[in-house]
Amino acid sequence: MRLRIAPPYVLPMSAYGQNPQPFAPAPTGGAAANPIIKNLLLAGIGGSALALLGSFLAWTSVDVEGTSDTVSGLDGDGMFTLITSLLALGLLAFGLVKQNLMAAAGSIVPSLVTLVFGVLNFLDPEKLARTYVEDETGGELSGEQLDGFMEGIDFSSAFGVWIVVLGSLVAVAAAGVLATKARAPQQ
Numbered sequence: 001m002r003l004r005i006a007p008p009y010v011l012p013m014s015a016y017g018q019n020p021q022p023f024a025p026a027p028t029g030g031a032a033a034n035p036i037i038k039n040l041l042l043a044g045i046g047g048s049a050l051a052l053l054g055s056f057l058a059w060t061s062v063d064v065e066g067t068s069d070t071v072s073g074l075d076g077d078g079m080f081t082l083i084t085s086l087l088a089l090g091l092l093a094f095g096l097v098k099q100n101l102m103a104a105a106g107s108i109v110p111s112l113v114t115l116v117f118g119v120l121n122f123l124d125p126e127k128l129a130r131t132y133v134e135d136e137t138g139g140e141l142s143g144e145q146l147d148g149f150m151e152g153i154d155f156s157s158a159f160g161v162w163i164v165v166l167g168s169l170v171a172v173a174a175a176g177v178l179a180t181k182a183r184a185p186q187q
Helices: 036-055 078-098 099-105 108-123 126-139 143-151 159-183
Strands: 059-065 065-072 153-159
Touching: 036 078, 036 099, 036 108, 036 159, 059 108, 059 126, 059 159, 065 126, 078 108, 078 159, 099 159, 108 126, 108 159, 126 153, 143 159
Parallel strands: none
Antiparallel strands: 059 065, 059 153
16 A cells, blocks of 8 residues: 655645645734844933933033032033934834834934034033133133133033933944844845
8 A cells, every 4th residue: 555645735634624724924024023123222212311311411510719510511512412312312212113223223323423422522521611601701701811711620521421421322332233133134
């Protein structure tokens, strides 16, 4: 007796004489389909929100003969970091809601701009104080007079600029990984 083997293209019959139902199609790719991508989007949103918050806080601490004061980020480049971090936050939120990785990956540009402004102000805290003094005096002081005035003052970076740098680093890292995921071929 010979066994008959069905060709591979024939589907086996179920117990009731019907073909089994095919499996449901796999969900399409997107932000919600992959928990790693969703976590990256949330990390980027959190980093951009931190940078946004840091834009409002003190960026430079000024010590003059025992008295201390702070200068807000919005008195200088904080307005730029506010706008760019808000733009990055919007792109990442859009990417999360609409499951659009390309929009989320595009947030790397405003996040990098935020990072550059934050690092520049972190490395040179006198820059913000100098801008503040120039604005308050209406530009009446010459460069030499301003240098003499600023000479006896101690400057240090305050916590607001630290928050901007930290938040924008997180946002840049998340957007960078999202950009590589967006360019990767879909499987």
